[in-house]
Amino acid sequence: MSDLRNWKQVPISEIAEFDHPGVQYQCTREFLISQTLLRGEGSLSDTGALCIDTGKFTGRSPRDKFIVKDAITSDSVNWNQFNQPISEQVFDALRDKMLHYLEQQPALWVRDVRAGDHPDFHLTIRVLNENPWSNLFVANMFLPPDYSVKDAQPDWLIIQLPSFLADPATDGVPHPQFSLLSFSSRTILIGGTGYTGEMKKGIFTVLNFLLPHQHQVLSMHCSANKGTTGDVAIFFGLSGTGKTTLSADPNRQLIGDDEHGWTDKGVFNFEGGCYAKVINLNAAQEPEIFSAIRKGALLENTRFFPNTNQVDFANKSVTENTRVSYPLSFIPHACSPARGGHPAILFFLTCDAYGVLPPISQLSVAEAMYQFISGYTAKVAGTETGISEPVATFSACFGAPFMPLHPGVYAQLLGKKLQQQGVEVWLINTGWIGGAYGTGSRIKLSYTRTMIEAVFQRKFQGVTKIAHPNFGMQIPTHCEGIPDDILIPWKSWQDENAYQSQSNRLATMFAENFEQYASGVDENIRNAGPKVIR
Numbered sequence: 001m002s003d004l005r006n007w008k009q010v011p012i013s014e015i016a017e018f019d020h021p022g023v024q025y026q027c028t029r030e031f032l033i034s035q036t037l038l039r040g041e042g043s044l045s046d047t048g049a050l051c052i053d054t055g056k057f058t059g060r061s062p063r064d065k066f067i068v069k070d071a072i073t074s075d076s077v078n079w080n081q082f083n084q085p086i087s088e089q090v091f092d093a094l095r096d097k098m099l100h101y102l103e104q105q106p107a108l109w110v111r112d113v114r115a116g117d118h119p120d121f122h123l124t125i126r127v128l129n130e131n132p133w134s135n136l137f138v139a140n141m142f143l144p145p146d147y148s149v150k151d152a153q154p155d156w157l158i159i160q161l162p163s164f165l166a167d168p169a170t171d172g173v174p175h176p177q178f179s180l181l182s183f184s185s186r187t188i189l190i191g192g193t194g195y196t197g198e199m200k201k202g203i204f205t206v207l208n209f210l211l212p213h214q215h216q217v218l219s220m221h222c223s224a225n226k227g228t229t230g231d232v233a234i235f236f237g238l239s240g241t242g243k244t245t246l247s248a249d250p251n252r253q254l255i256g257d258d259e260h261g262w263t264d265k266g267v268f269n270f271e272g273g274c275y276a277k278v279i280n281l282n283a284a285q286e287p288e289i290f291s292a293i294r295k296g297a298l299l300e301n302t303r304f305f306p307n308t309n310q311v312d313f314a315n316k317s318v319t320e321n322t323r324v325s326y327p328l329s330f331i332p333h334a335c336s337p338a339r340g341g342h343p344a345i346l347f348f349l350t351c352d353a354y355g356v357l358p359p360i361s362q363l364s365v366a367e368a369m370y371q372f373i374s375g376y377t378a379k380v381a382g383t384e385t386g387i388s389e390p391v392a393t394f395s396a397c398f399g400a401p402f403m404p405l406h407p408g409v410y411a412q413l414l415g416k417k418l419q420q421q422g423v424e425v426w427l428i429n430t431g432w433i434g435g436a437y438g439t440g441s442r443i444k445l446s447y448t449r450t451m452i453e454a455v456f457q458r459k460f461q462g463v464t465k466i467a468h469p470n471f472g473m474q475i476p477t478h479c480e481g482i483p484d485d486i487l488i489p490w491k492s493w494q495d496e497n498a499y500q501s502q503s504n505r506l507a508t509m510f511a512e513n514f515e516q517y518a519s520g521v522d523e524n525i526r527n528a529g530p531k532v533i534r
C-alpha cells in the first residue's frame with residue numbers, strides 16, 4: 001500500500017503494479033462493464049449502454065467544494081462562495097483517513113488518464129475509484145495517457161470514494177460529502193458523493209487555475225466544432241443552455257462539448273468524451289447523441305420502460321439531470337486530436353426563461369465582453385409546486401463555480417483574442433419566446449439549429465438588423481426557414497407593453513449584477529450594458 005500513499009512512485013505504464021491486492025489497473029471498458037454487472041451495480045440497456053445510479057447525489061454539490069488555501073492559492077484564488085478556502089491540516093487529515101479506508105477495500109480501480117488534448121498543455125491524472133463504473137466514467141471522459149514517455153509520473157491524483165463519509169464533527173468539513181482540491185499536493189479528494197461529474201469538474205477547476213495563471217492560455221466553459229474548411233466555432237453557456245446539443249452538428253466536426261483551452265494558435269479540448277443530458281432525449285432531434293448511447297456508454301440515473309431494457313428518456317423519477325458519458329469517438333465526425341485553429345465565430349448561449357432576449361442577435365466586442373462577464377441564463381424554479389417564476393442566474397465567464405481566478409483574468413484574455421482575431425460574436429437565446437415561462441414557449445431546437453447554420457453560411461450579411469431598445473444588440477429581421485415574427489421578441493409577445501416592462505426588469509437585473517465588476521472594467525464595456533427605458 002505504500003505506493004498508493006506515495007502515489008507518484010509507480011510510473012505510468014500499461015502494466016503498472018501496485019502494492020495492494022485489490023488494485024485493478026487500466027482495465028478495458030469491457031471488463032469494467034462486466035464487473036459492474038457482476039457486482040449488481042448496473043444493468044445493460046437494449047442498445048448495450050451500462051446503466052447505473054449515482055446514489056444520493058445526482059448532481060454536483062458546489063457548497064461542499066473547497067480549495068486548500070496555501071502558498072500557491074492564497075493570493076491568486078478569487079475566494080468566494082464557489083472558491084471556499086480550507087486548511088492544509090483538514091486536507092491532510094482527510095487524505096490520510098481516505099487512504100486508510102482504501103487499504104481496507106477489497107477492490108480498487110486505478111486508472112491513469114490525461115486531460116488536455118494538446119502536446120504542451122495537459123495533465124496526467126491518476127484516479128482511484130472504489131467501483132468499476134466510476135472508473136468507466138473516467139475512461140470515457142478523459143484521454144488515454146501517453147505511455148511513450150518512459151517512467152513518467154502522474155501530475156495529479158484523484159481519490160474518489162462515494163461510500164467514504166466525512167464526520168463534520170471532527171473532520172473540518174460541513175457535511176459528510178466533500179470535494180477538496182489541493183494545488184500543493186496536486187490532489188483532489190472526493191467523498192460521500194457518487195456523482196461522477198464531480199471528478200470532471202474538479203479537473204476543469206484545476207485547469208482553469210493553471211492555464212491562464214501559468215501559461216496565458218484562456219480556459220473556457222464552452223463546446224467547440226469546426227466546419228469543412230477548418231473554421232472553428234465555440235459555444236459558451238451555462239448548464240442546460242445547449243452546448244452539448246448544438247455542438248453535435250452533422251455538418252461539422254465535433255471538437256468537444258464542454259471544456260476547452262484557447263492558446264495563441266487555436267483551441268483544444270480538455271476532455272476525451274462528452275457528458276450529455278438525456279432528459280427527453282429524442283432520436284429525431286438529437287440523432288448523434290441518441291446513437292452514442294451504446295456499448296461503452298454510461299447512463300446515469302435513467303429508468304427503463306416496464307418489463308424492458310429500453311430507456312424511458314422522459315422518466316425523471318430519479319432526477320431531471322439524467323446523463324450519459326461516452327468517448328468523443330462515438331460521435332460521427334469527431335476530430336482527433338480534438339483541436340482547431342482560432343475560432344472565427346463565438347456563440348453565447350443563454351436559456352432565457354423571461355422570454356426577453358432575441359433568439360439570435362449579433363454583439364459588438366464591448367457587448368460581448370459585458371455578456372461574458374455577466375454570464376446570464378434563467379432557469380425555471382419550483383416546477384413541482386406549480387408556481388413557476390423564472391430565476392435569473394449570473395455566473396461570470398459562463399462558469400463561475402469552476403473558475404478559481406478572478407473573472408477579470410479570463411475576461412482580459414478573451415478581450416485580447418476578440419480584438420486580435422476579429423471574431424464574430426452572436427448571442428443565442430435557446431429559451432423562451434412569445435412570453436416568459438408559463439405563457440410563452442421554448443424556441444424549437446430546429447429553429448435554433450437553422451439560425452446557427454445561417455451564421456455559418458453568412459446568410460445574415462445582407463439582412464437588415466435592428467438594435468434592441470434596452471440591450472443594444474443587433475437583431476436580424478429575417479432568417480430563411482423561420483417566421484419573421486419569431487426573430488423580434490416584442491413581436492412574438494402578445495402584448496408589446498408587457499414585453500417592454502419585462503425587458504426593463506431584466507435590464508435592471510443585469511445592471512445590479514454588474515455593479516460588482518463596474519469599477520474593474522473599461523468604460524466602453526461598462527457602457528455596453530443594457531439601459532432601462534423609462
Ligand code: ATP
Pocket residue numbers: 237238239240241242243244245246257258275276277278279430431442443444445446448
Ligand atoms: P451542461 O453544461 O450541463 O452539460 P449544456 O449546455 O451542454 O449543459 P445541453 O446538454 O446541450 O446543455 O442541454 C440543452 C437541453 O435543452 C437539451 O436537453 C436539449 O434537448 C434542450 N433544448 C430544447 N430546446 C432547445 C433549443 N432551442 N436549443 C438548444 N437546446 C434545446
Ligand code: MN
Pocket residue numbers: 243244245257258275276277
Ligand atoms: Mn453539456
